[in-house]
Amino acid sequence: MKAYQELSQRFRRLGLLGDALAVxxxxxxxxxxxxxxxxxxxxxxxxSVLIHELLTAPRVGELLAAAEAERxxxxxxxxxxxxxxxxxxxxxxxxxxxxxxxxxxxxxCEMAWRSARPANDFTGLxxxxxxxxxxxxxxxxxxxxxxxxxxxDALLDQYEPGGRAAAIDTLFGELEGFLPALTQRVLEQQRxxxxxxxxxxxxxxxxxxxxxxxxxxxxxxDFAHGRLDVSHHPFCGGTPDDVRITTRFDPEDFTxxxxxxxxxxxxALYERGLPAAWRNQPVGSARGMSxxxxxxxxxxxxxxxxxxxxxxxAPLARAAFGRAGPAWQPDNLHRLSTxxxxxxxxxxxxxxTYPAHVxxxxxxxxxxxxxxxxxxxxxxxxxxxxxxxxxxxxxxDTDGCLQDIHWPSGAWGYxxxxxxxxxxxxxxxAAACDQLPGLIDDFARGDFSRLLGWLRTNVxxxxxxxxAEEILVQATGRPLGVAAFRRHLEARYLEPVLA
Amino acid sequence: MKAYQELSQRFRRLGLLGDALAVxxxxxxxxxxxxxxxxxxxxxxxxSVLIHELLTAPRVGELLAAAEAERxxxxxxxxxxxxxxxxxxxxxxxxxxxxxxxxxxxxxCEMAWRSARPANDFTGLxxxxxxxxxxxxxxxxxxxxxxxxxxxDALLDQYEPGGRAAAIDTLFGELEGFLPALTQRVLEQQRxxxxxxxxxxxxxxxxxxxxxxxxxxxxxxDFAHGRLDVSHHPFCGGTPDDVRITTRFDPEDFTxxxxxxxxxxxxALYERGLPAAWRNQPVGSARGMSxxxxxxxxxxxxxxxxxxxxxxxAPLARAAFGRAGPAWQPDNLHRLSTxxxxxxxxxxxxxxTYPAHVxxxxxxxxxxxxxxxxxxxxxxxxxxxxxxxxxxxxxxDTDGCLQDIHWPSGAWGYxxxxxxxxxxxxxxxAAACDQLPGLIDDFARGDFSRLLGWLRTNVxxxxxxxxAEEILVQATGRPLGVAAFRRHLEARYLEPVLA
Numbered sequence: 001m002k003a004y005q006e007l008s009q010r011f012r013r014l015g016l017l018g019d020a021l022a023v024x025x026x027x028x029x030x031x032x033x034x035x036x037x038x039x040x041x042x043x044x045x046x047x048s049v050l051i052h053e054l055l056t057a058p059r060v061g062e063l064l065a066a067a068e069a070e071r072x073x074x075x076x077x078x079x080x081x082x083x084x085x086x087x088x089x090x091x092x093x094x095x096x097x098x099x100x101x102x103x104x105x106x107x108x109c110e111m112a113w114r115s116a117r118p119a120n121d122f123t124g125l126x127x128x129x130x131x132x133x134x135x136x137x138x139x140x141x142x143x144x145x146x147x148x149x150x151x152x153d154a155l156l157d158q159y160e161p162g163g164r165a166a167a168i169d170t171l172f173g174e175l176e177g178f179l180p181a182l183t184q185r186v187l188e189q190q191r192x193x194x195x196x197x198x199x200x201x202x203x204x205x206x207x208x209x210x211x212x213x214x215x216x217x218x219x220x221x222d223f224a225h226g227r228l229d230v231s232h233h234p235f236c237g238g239t240p241d242d243v244r245i246t247t248r249f250d251p252e253d254f255t256x257x258x259x260x261x262x263x264x265x266x267x268a269l270y271e272r273g274l275p276a277a278w279r280n281q282p283v284g285s286a287r288g289m290s291x292x293x294x295x296x297x298x299x300x301x302x303x304x305x306x307x308x309x310x311x312x313x314a315p316l317a318r319a320a321f322g323r324a325g326p327a328w329q330p331d332n333l334h335r336l337s338t339x340x341x342x343x344x345x346x347x348x349x350x351x352x353t354y355p356a357h358v359x360x361x362x363x364x365x366x367x368x369x370x371x372x373x374x375x376x377x378x379x380x381x382x383x384x385x386x387x388x389x390x391x392x393x394x395x396x397d398t399d400g401c402l403q404d405i406h407w408p409s410g411a412w413g414y415x416x417x418x419x420x421x422x423x424x425x426x427x428x429x430a431a432a433c434d435q436l437p438g439l440i441d442d443f444a445r446g447d448f449s450r451l452l453g454w455l456r457t458n459v460x461x462x463x464x465x466x467x468a469e470e471i472l473v474q475a476t477g478r479p480l481g482v483a484a485f486r487r488h489l490e491a492r493y494l495e496p497v498l499a
Numbered sequence: 500m501k502a503y504q505e506l507s508q509r510f511r512r513l514g515l516l517g518d519a520l521a522v523x524x525x526x527x528x529x530x531x532x533x534x535x536x537x538x539x540x541x542x543x544x545x546x547s548v549l550i551h552e553l554l555t556a557p558r559v560g561e562l563l564a565a566a567e568a569e570r571x572x573x574x575x576x577x578x579x580x581x582x583x584x585x586x587x588x589x590x591x592x593x594x595x596x597x598x599x600x601x602x603x604x605x606x607x608c609e610m611a612w613r614s615a616r617p618a619n620d621f622t623g624l625x626x627x628x629x630x631x632x633x634x635x636x637x638x639x640x641x642x643x644x645x646x647x648x649x650x651x652d653a654l655l656d657q658y659e660p661g662g663r664a665a666a667i668d669t670l671f672g673e674l675e676g677f678l679p680a681l682t683q684r685v686l687e688q689q690r691x692x693x694x695x696x697x698x699x700x701x702x703x704x705x706x707x708x709x710x711x712x713x714x715x716x717x718x719x720x721d722f723a724h725g726r727l728d729v730s731h732h733p734f735c736g737g738t739p740d741d742v743r744i745t746t747r748f749d750p751e752d753f754t755x756x757x758x759x760x761x762x763x764x765x766x767a768l769y770e771r772g773l774p775a776a777w778r779n780q781p782v783g784s785a786r787g788m789s790x791x792x793x794x795x796x797x798x799x800x801x802x803x804x805x806x807x808x809x810x811x812x813a814p815l816a817r818a819a820f821g822r823a824g825p826a827w828q829p830d831n832l833h834r835l836s837t838x839x840x841x842x843x844x845x846x847x848x849x850x851x852t853y854p855a856h857v858x859x860x861x862x863x864x865x866x867x868x869x870x871x872x873x874x875x876x877x878x879x880x881x882x883x884x885x886x887x888x889x890x891x892x893x894x895x896d897t898d899g900c901l902q903d904i905h906w907p908s909g910a911w912g913y914x915x916x917x918x919x920x921x922x923x924x925x926x927x928x929a930a931a932c933d934q935l936p937g938l939i940d941d942f943a944r945g946d947f948s949r950l951l952g953w954l955r956t957n958v959x960x961x962x963x964x965x966x967a968e969e970i971l972v973q974a975t976g977r978p979l980g981v982a983a984f985r986r987h988l989e990a991r992y993l994e995p996v997l998a
C-alpha cells in the first residue's frame with residue numbers, strides 16, 4: 001500500500017489547496033472590493049495552476065498505476081483511488097497554460113458581469129465572455145479527445161461524474177412531455193381560486209437576516225462551522241468544516257431571501273455531513289452537482305414549501321417583522337410559497353416552471369459550445385427561447401441572458417444538474433417519507449432531525465464512495481426517473497381528483 | 500538577464516501565494532467561525548510549506564548566483580535581487596518540516612488564545628504556547644547558525660531587516676534616560692490642571708463605524724481597494740490592491756476604536772502606496788516593521804492627536820453621536836486624546852508611556868527565548884515588570900501577559916519595532932513639517948493630501964529599494980535617533996518653559 005499512501009498524502013495537499021481556493025472564491029463574491037479583482041484573479045489563478053501542476057506531476061501517474069495494482073485496499077480506499085484517477089484524467093487532459101488562462105479570463109469576466117448585469121450591458125460584457133467561451137471550448141475539446149466522448153459530455157463530467165447529454169435529453173424529453181400541460185392546468189386552477197393575500201413590505205434587512213439564522217439553526221446548520229453573508233449571486237462555498245452560504249436581501253420581499261437561505265442551507269448540510277474520516281481526500285468530497293442540488297431542493301422545495309413548514313414558519317415570520325392578520329396565517333404563506341407563475345428569473349422560479357429555465361440554458365450552451373449559435377446572437381436566442389418555453393420575454397438582458405453568473409464564471413455544462421437535482425430530490429424525499437412515517441408532521445414543530453439523520457445516512461456520509469446512481473438505487477430502490485417528480489408536482493399543485 | 504527574469508517569474512508566484520496566505524489570515528481573524536480553525540491551520544500551513552518549498556528549490560540558489568553575476572541590472576532590479584537573496588537565506592536556514600510545525604502550532608495557539616484571554620486562563624494556554632516557543636527557538640537557532648548572528652537578531656531580522664538587539668539596547672537605553680522623568684513631569688502638570696470632561700457613552704457601534712469610514716476617506720483610504728472590519732486584535736492585512744484593516748468597537752468609548760482605525764489607516768496607506776510597478780516582487784514590499792509602524796504612528800500620533808485634527812474631528816464626532824456641549828469642543832477632545840496615564844493595556848497606551856510596554860515585552864521575550872525565564876513564570880515576571888516600569892500591576896493575566904496576540908501567533912522579535920516606529924514617525928513628521936510650511940493647519944480642514952503626497956514620495960513608493968536607515972537619511976538627513984521623538988513629546992506634553 002506504499003503507492004496508495006503516498007497518493008493519499010499528495011491528494012491531501014491538493015484538497016487543502018482546493019480549500020484555500022474556496023475561501024478565496026467566497027471572499028471574492030462576498031467581501032472583496034471591486035479594485036481587488038485583478039490581483040485576486042492572479043492569486044486564484046496561481047493556486048489553480050499549482051494544483052494543476054501538482055496533480056499532473058509525472059510521479060502521480062506512476063503512483064496511480066502502482067496503487068491500482070495493490071491488493072490490500074479496502075472499498076473506501078479503492079473508491080478513493082478511483083476518484084484520484086478521475087481528477088488526474090481531467091487534469092492531464094488540459095495543458096497548464098490553458099488552465100491559467102481560463103482561470104484569469106473567468107475571474108475577470110465574472111467581475112465585469114457584476115457591473116454589466118445592472119447596466120443591461122451585454123455588448124460590454126461580450127469581449128470577455130467570448131474569451132471565456134473560446135477557452136472553455138478549447139478545454140472541452142481537449143478533454144473530449146482524452147476521454148473519447150463528446151465535448152459537452154466532457155464539460156458535464158466535471159460537475160456530474162458519468163453524466164451524459166444523451167441521458168439528459170431523454171429525461172428532459174420526458175419532462176417536456178407532461179410539464180407544459182401540467183403547468184397550464186395549475187395556472188387555470190389558480191385563476192379559479194382567489195389569489196393569496198400579498199405580504200406588505202418593507203421588511204427590515206436585519207430582521208430578515210435574523211429570521212434566516214433562526215431557520216438555519218432549526219434545520220441543523222452549525223454556526224461554529226459556518227456563516228451566512230451577502231453576495232450578488234447566492235451560493236454555498238467554503239469548506240466542510242467552515243461552510244459559507246450567502247443570500248441577497250430584497251427589502252420588499254422577504255420570502256425571496258428566506259427561500260434562498262433554506263436552499264443554500266440544504267447545500268451546506270450536505271457539505272458539513274460529508275465523511276469526516278475522509279476530509280481532503282477525493283472520496284470524502286460531494287458526489288456531484290445533481291446530488292448536491294438534490295440536497296438543497298429537498299430542503300427548500302420538498303420540506304420547506306410544505307404545508308407543515310408554513311405552520312412552523314408563520315409565527316416566526318410574524319414575530320420577525322411585527323405583523324399579523326390573515327396574510328400571515330400558515331395557509332396563506334403556504335399558498336404564496338407554492339404559487340406558480342412563469343417568470344423571467346430562474347432563481348426566483350417556482351418548481352413547476354423551473355425546468356423550462358434549465359432546458360433553455362442547456363440548449364443554448366450546447367449550441368454556443370458547438371458553434372451553432374454566435375454569442376452576439378445570444379440575447380435574441382434567449383428571448384425566442386423564453387417565448388417558446390414560458391410564453392414571456394425579458395424587456396432587457398439584465399433579466400434575460402445576463403441574469404446568471406455561470407457562463408461568465410466559466411461554469412459551462414453545469415445548468416442541467418439543477419433539474420437532475422430537482423428530480424433526485426423528489427425521488428429521495430418520497431423514499432424518506434415512506435421509510436419515516438409522519439416525517440412531514442415533524443416540520444410543523446420545527447423538527448428536522450429525523451430528515452437530517454436520514455440524509456446523513458443515505459447521502460451525506462457516503463461522500464463519493466458510490467456513484468450518484470448507486471446512491472439513488474440504495475436509498476430509493478431505483479435509478480433516476482421523472483416519476484417521483486411528476487407525482488410530487490401533481491400532488492402539491494393539482495386539486496384532488498374526485499374519486 | 501535570463502537568470503534574473505526567471506527569478507522574477509518565480510518570485511511573482513511566491514508573492515501571489517503570499518497574498519493568498521494574507522487573505523486566509525485576514526479571514527481567520529475577521530470572519531472564520533471557531534470550528535473552522537483546525538482545518539484553516541492546515542490550509543495555511545500547506546500554503547506556507549509550498550512557499551517554502553518553492554523558495555528553497557535548488558534551482559533558486561543557482562539562479563541567484565547566476566543573476567548576481569549579471570551586469571545589465573538597473574538599481575531597482577539589483578535591489579530586488581538583494582531582497583530575493585534575503586528571503587532565500589531566511590528560507591533555506593530552516594527545514595520545511597519545522598516551518599510546517601511552527602505554522603500549525605501558531606495557528607492552534609492563536610485560536611486557543613482567543614478563548615484563553617477572556618477566561619484569564621494562562622495555564623490553559625501554556626502547553627500550546629510552550630510548543631510555539633520551543634519551535635520558535637529552534638527556528639531562531641537555525642537562522643542564527645546560518646547567518647552568523649545571535650538567535651534574537653535572527654528573529655528580529657524577519658521583521659526589521661538588518662535590525663540588531665545591540666542597537667535597540669542603545670536606543671531603548673536613551674529612552675529610559677529621559678522617559679521616566681518626563682512622564683512624571685507630565686503627570687504632575689496634568690494634576691495641576693482641571694481634568695478634561697469625559698465623553699458620556701454609550702456610543703452606537705454603527706455610528707462609530709460610520710465615523711471611522713469618514714475619517715479613513717479624509718485620510719485618503721480608497722474603499723475600491725480595501726475594507727474596514729472587526730477582529731479581536733486590530734490589524735492591517737490583505738494586499739496592496741485590497742487592504743483590509745480591522746478594529747474593535749467599545750460601546751462606552753468611541754475614541755478607542757477611532758484612534759485604532761486611524762492607526763491602521765496609516766498602515767493601509769503605506770501598503771496601498773507601495774510601488775505598483777513592482778507588485779508581487781520582493782522590492783515592491785514594505786521595507787520592514789519599523790517603517791510600517793512609523794506610518795501608522797505618524798498618522799495616529801503625529802497627525803491625528805494634534806490640536807488641528809481635533810478641530811476637524813469635533814464637529815464630525817458631534818454629528819455622529821448627536822451630542823453637544825463643552826466636552827465635545829476641540830480643545831477638550833484634544834486634551835482627551837493627549838491624556839497621559841500609565842495603564843495596563845499596550846494598545847490603549849498613550850505615546851508617552853507606550854515605550855515602557857514595549858521595553859517590558861522586549862526584555863521578557865529575550866529572556867524567554869534565551870531560556871533565562873520559564874514560560875510558567877511569565878505572569879509573575881510580567882507583574883514585576885509592570886510594577887517597575889509603570890508602577891501598576893494587572894489584576895489578572897487577561898490584562899497582563901495574555902493581552903497580546905504576538906507570542907501565541909509566533910511573532911517573536913516583533914515588539915521592539917513598535918517603539919522604533921514611534922521614533923521613526925517623529926523624525927519623519929518633523930522633516931515633513933520643515934519641508935511643507937503650515938502642514939499641521941491642513942489637518943484642521945480635513946486635508947491630508949500634502950501629508951500623503953510627502954509620504955508617498957519619501958516612504959511608500961520606495962518599497963524595499965532602500966534600507967530603513969537609507970529611507971530615513973534621505974527623508975530627514977540623519978539616521979534613527981531619539982531626539983525628534985523627545986522634542987515631540989516635550990512640545991506636546993510639557994507646558995512651554997518660560998523664557
